[in-house]
Amino acid sequence: MGIGEAVAERFEDRSSTADADDLETDEIFHILQTRRRRDVLRYLRQADGPVRLGDLAERVAAWEQGTTVDALTSSERQRVYISLYQSHLPKLDREGIVDYDKDRGIVERTPLAAAFDPFIDEIDGVDRRDSWPRRYAAVAALCTLLLAALGATGVVAPAGLAAGGAVIAAFAVVIGVHARAT
Incomplete structure (x- = not known):
């Protein structure tokens, strides 16, 4: 069009x-x-x-x-x-x-x-795309790093790592859907 x-x-x-x-x-x-x-x-x-x-x-x-x-x-x-x-x-x-x-x-x-x-x-170059997916992705990346650091030091049990990984993965799916929609 x-x-x-x-x-x-x-x-x-x-x-x-x-x-x-x-x-x-x-x-x-x-x-x-x-x-x-x-x-x-x-x-x-x-x-x-x-x-x-x-x-x-x-x-x-x-x-x-x-x-x-x-x-x-x-x-x-x-x-x-x-x-x-x-x-x-x-x-x-x-x-x-x-x-x-x-x-x-x-x-x-x-x-x-x-x-x-x-x-x-x-x-005029105004980018009206939603910046929240990038922010969410940054938070997810930080949480992944934190979870990896906690797992490497043994502070969190393997079951806790699995649960945390599942939450971050679900969060990543939501981020992807939101980014695709905007």
């Missing part, structure tokens, strides 16, 4: 009036091709409702510069503000991904924006 088909499937449950078929694969890639648009979508996902364009521009500029909003220079803020105001937000608004009130300087995420979340994370 291509990215266009995957996004189209996710669009089926949205309450927006835009048609999922209206966004072709090339348009989806165009929307996601710039880091600023992805940052806009990421910020709006974290926001609780509508945001001011100035706040959005500051946050995006801070991410780009790898600094805090307070440490930004006026020119760094202005550069991002202008590109969002003139280019990126109107594009996202035309596609129905955000509601952008240019006159009031207010931006809000639409239901259609949620369809882009998995792709934003994937493009």
Whole structure:
């Protein structure tokens, strides 16, 4: 399944009036091709409702510069503000991904924006795989080492070693199932 088909499937449950078929694969890639648009979508996902364009521009500029909003220079803020105001937000608004009130300087995420979340994370290298199987495996390895050390020193009877080995083996099976499922 291509990215266009995957996004189209996710669009089926949205309450927006835009048609999922209206966004072709090339348009989806165009929307996601710039880091600023992805940052806009990421910020709006974290926001609780509508945001001011100035706040959005500051946050995006801070991410780009790898600094805090307070440490930004006026020119760094202005550069991002202008590109969002003139280019990126109107594009996202035309596609129905955000509601952008240019006159009031207010931006809000639409239901259609949620369809882009998995792709934003994937493009930007966010690894959403569950890290718990690796943690479980490390614990199982440590328990195996501990059990081996106790067995080698004679502290634990052979029956206890067998029982401990069975528990660790069962734990390893659960780890494998969990890792495969995620």
